[in-house]
Ligand SMILES: Nc1ncnc2c1ncn2[C@@H]1O[C@H](COP(=O)(O)OP(=O)(O)O)[C@@H](O)[C@H]1O
């Protein structure tokens with residue numbers, strides 16, 4: 276019995292230490308942003324890597340999510356004679372939940388993985404030590420440009436995902452399901468508020484922080500050898516995805532107080 | 540210039556350093572020899588604050604560096620260059636970018652100045668014309684020489700070399716040895732060189748320290764080392780393994 280308690284205790288302690296380390300990395304990063312020279316050239320490279328190279332993934336995710344969500348909503352709502360309300364449901368759901376969460380999960384898989392693999396490889400091949408030996412702080416050089424690029428790219432990617440999702444939903448609803456386009460649009464515009472979009476973009480910003488700090492932390496603490504880097508990469512993706520999903524719930528509850536849902 | 544007092548370090552359950560004491564006067568070259576896995580690389584990493592010891596002191600130009608924050612260590616690290624055992628080149632950068640890295644980080648923007656200094660360094664390490672190569676396309680010895688160029692381009696007052704000649708052919712080894720000597724003679728650089736290569740040790744050393752079981756077992760001049768009747772040292776110098784358990 277005591278063994279179970281010590282076992283659970285150890286896991287809880289390890290979790291607290293882990294979260295603490297990630298928070299310390301985040302604090303160091305923000306301290307560095309405000310006090311150290313920022314490497315804009317690496318920032319631009321990261322914008323290309325994160326923002327530009329994620330386009331296809333985000334567009335496809337947005338389009339097919341919007342399309343399938345419009346279809347499913349229609350199948351249910353049509354029975355109630357509420358087909359023209361589909362637009363409102365689709366757009367609010369994509370703005371508030373689907374857009375930010377799905378984009379964050381896709382970016383985790385693409386960008387979080389490559390960040391932890393890249394930094395992890397540098398760590399195990401002594402390149403991080405070489406940086407330090409050359410009087411360059413790894414946080415300044417590796418984490419800050421990535422964090423800034425993520426904070427800028429994620430809201431834009433989410434906005435793009437939302438836009439594409441709504442457009443795809445519209446096309447499916449009007450083109451395939453033959454909902455009246457005018458009513459569809461009118462309902463959508465009436466029920467979708469600025470605050471729904473702001474909520475989505477706020478979430479995007481928070482997810483950006485989760486992904487970048489978890490992935491960079493995994494890379495920087497990666498263990499020796501190719502196995503260590505592989506493990507760090509997998510853990511970065513799993514931990515970031517879980518963090519996104521868990522924090523999304525709390526963000527929804529918290530942000531709903533600031534930006535309440537529904538027509539008022 | 541550089542002094543180490545009672546340095547101890549364990550990693551996991553393994554005691555690697557068990558109280559190392561060393562002194563390197565300004566402008567001198569200390570060669571550290573010792574068995575593979577004996578903690579020589581670990582010792583060098585402590586000297587630039589890349590690892591924190593369990594106990595002990597490291598004095599560099601009158602300042603104890605133990606416990607300094609990463610940002611405070613930066614000032615020390617600008618004075619002390621280190622050549623890593625594997626070179627530790629940035630593999631996303633070309634040879635030229637690697638060598639120019641410390642200059643760029645120091646705020647040098649003039650690409651002509653950078654190019655000139657890089658070319659001068661390439662001449663020193665005898666790798667002219669290899670500017671555009673990526674580290675993956677270099678042999679081990681070339682990586683090491685580029686790493687050396689990167690650590691000396693800003694003229695540190697102290698350089699730590701981790702096995703600078705291991706895995707190099709005899710001709711290049713000799714040129715590295717002569718480079719180490721030249722840096723010492725011309726710029727009065729203080730050097731600490733870890734090596735297995737006894738020929739090179741005798742060539743460059745003012746003093747030699749033999750690291751054994753986490754302590755400095757012997758410290759003296761090359762001549763004293765050769766004259767030493769100690770079986771452990773003689774076994775090491777002659778490469779005998781008979782006396783081992
Ligand atoms: N980061 C590390 N983690 C665990 N053990 C290490 C680490 N670095 C070195 N060691 C261990 O310390 C001992 C000394 O290593 P090292 O200093 O590299 O020896 P050498 O004298 O050949 O340079 C070895 O047994 C090595 O396995």
Ligand SMILES: [Mg+2]
Pocket residue numbers: 579580581624701
């Ligand atoms: Mg070594």
